[in-house]
Amino acid sequence: MELTWKNIPLKEKKLTFSISLEEINGLTGNTVKELWEYLTFRKTDLDILMDKKKLNPEEKQEKRRKTVYLEENSLNKYFQKTVYEAMYYDIRSREIILKDPKKKILDSLKIVGLPEKILDHNLKILSSSERALVQLAMALLSNPDILWIEEPFLYLDKTNKKKLILLFRRMTEQYHKTIVWISEDVDMLYQYTNHISIIQNNKIIGEGITKEVMTQADKLKKNKIPLPEMVELTDLIKAKKNISIDYHRDIRDIIKDIYKHV
Amino acid sequence: MKRMIMIHQFFYKDLWKDFNLYIDKNKFTTISGPNNCGKTTLIRILNRDIITDNMILMNEIDINDYTIQEYSALVQCVIPLEIIFTERTLIEEINKIETSLDFRDEIIKGLKLTSVIQKQVKNLTSEEIVLSQIALALLRKPAILLLDNLHPYLKKRTKEIISFLKKYQVKTESTIIQTTTYLEDSIETDYLYILEKGQIVLEGEPREVFENDNRINKIGLDLPFMMDLSVKLKDYDLIDELEYDKERLVDQIWN
Numbered sequence: 340m341e342l343t344w345k346n347i348p349l350k351e352k353k354l355t356f357s358i359s360l361e362e363i364n365g366l367t368g369n370t371v372k373e374l375w376e377y378l379t380f381r382k383t384d385l386d387i388l389m390d391k392k393k394l395n396p397e398e399k400q401e402k403r404r405k406t407v408y409l410e411e412n413s414l415n416k417y418f419q420k421t422v423y424e425a426m427y428y429d430i431r432s433r434e435i436i437l438k439d440p441k442k443k444i445l446d447s448l449k450i451v452g453l454p455e456k457i458l459d460h461n462l463k464i465l466s467s468s469e470r471a472l473v474q475l476a477m478a479l480l481s482n483p484d485i486l487w488i489e490e491p492f493l494y495l496d497k498t499n500k501k502k503l504i505l506l507f508r509r510m511t512e513q514y515h516k517t518i519v520w521i522s523e524d525v526d527m528l529y530q531y532t533n534h535i536s537i538i539q540n541n542k543i544i545g546e547g548i549t550k551e552v553m554t555q556a557d558k559l560k561k562n563k564i565p566l567p568e569m570v571e572l573t574d575l576i577k578a579k580k581n582i583s584i585d586y587h588r589d590i591r592d593i594i595k596d597i598y599k600h601v
Numbered sequence: 602m603k604r605m606i607m608i609h610q611f612f613y614k615d616l617w618k619d620f621n622l623y624i625d626k627n628k629f630t631t632i633s634g635p636n637n638c639g640k641t642t643l644i645r646i647l648n649r650d651i652i653t654d655n656m657i658l659m660n661e662i663d664i665n666d667y668t669i670q671e672y673s674a675l676v677q678c679v680i681p682l683e684i685i686f687t688e689r690t691l692i693e694e695i696n697k698i699e700t701s702l703d704f705r706d707e708i709i710k711g712l713k714l715t716s717v718i719q720k721q722v723k724n725l726t727s728e729e730i731v732l733s734q735i736a737l738a739l740l741r742k743p744a745i746l747l748l749d750n751l752h753p754y755l756k757k758r759t760k761e762i763i764s765f766l767k768k769y770q771v772k773t774e775s776t777i778i779q780t781t782t783y784l785e786d787s788i789e790t791d792y793l794y795i796l797e798k799g800q801i802v803l804e805g806e807p808r809e810v811f812e813n814d815n816r817i818n819k820i821g822l823d824l825p826f827m828m829d830l831s832v833k834l835k836d837y838d839l840i841d842e843l844e845y846d847k848e849r850l851v852d853q854i855w856n
Contacts, residue, residue, distance in 0.1 A: 494753050590826065
């Protein structure tokens, strides 16, 4: 299933852009910020199609209600003292209707792996990983169907990254949510997303299944998009030694393949 | 080797019990560890943002015995985005610091801030703010520079900035301490400590520490791809020596 924005006006150009629903999508490039008002349904004066069927104004409004865009460092804009106060403020300012706000707050914290005691912590003294996870917990308060999230892994160590990837997978596979992960980290996007879009200088450079898009080395290099290291190594082996190994997304598979050809 | 910082039998809340840490003078040291192991807290303690009862020696003197002026001449600290600009533009902030024009230009050029210095500080991006913080700290010529977790703010430019800082550190014979969860940020530095649960669990020259890939993964840290691959290929006897350059690694595998 796809959600498509047709002819988003970008300076002198128009851009048609799609995401794959109920999947982990990747989005990278230098044109992402300019699109956010359209992608979050704040601007809807264009055709938006769900599986090739145009959404009517009510459906667009409903999509807007169920979409969250989580900016990097979004916690900086909160003036509240404690985590609880900031989360409660978020519920009220976003007009999220909940029977039991406290329970929802606790559930959101539990989903991202934070303990209840963090609610009393001062926002200013949170560690960088705690801030990142509190931000995500806040985004989940409204139970969004589509979550746009900027650089979710920047502040996280390997253990927390793994937990978050598992969470994203659960959200998409079990709860049919759509994640769009916006990042400059092409290696992480290559490894963990199913579908990717690369938008550079107001143009779509590549869009589709992540492995297919990110192994088009010539195209990416021409548009100054860095190649994932695994792809770069695979291409180098082919070019230098004339040995064809497959494109892999897991280091253990690369090693197995190298071992076969030594 | 002379010690610049000595932390001995340190106790602090639940984080550290009987913790010892020694930082060499005139070296660039990296302190890494999983989330919430206390990296930023350690930087704040060394910067005297957090006062403890423990004795910490900085240049052989208890840090609590320095006056504020003495300490800020000795130590500068960059905690990303924790800065209050008092002037309208970055160049106006920079010009408040007494320093030679050559040195000032060298820092601005080295951090590639030439196009940024005339911008109004309220319009600076996060990356530009952090680079400004580094510039302002360097211009004060501290003996010790503390840097906390720059990578999330500098992203692709981190490697270039660490490289510049290493050259600066060698030239000025200063001491730099950085914290990070990104082990690739330690490659050009002199010494790496990895903390876990209040103790140093691995230490040494970065490339030597990286050979403990299983331990590092268990701690909850990532080895950068080429390092990880190289260590694993060596474990499988596919290469004899660790190599982080792709071309040289490919040549070594199929020599």
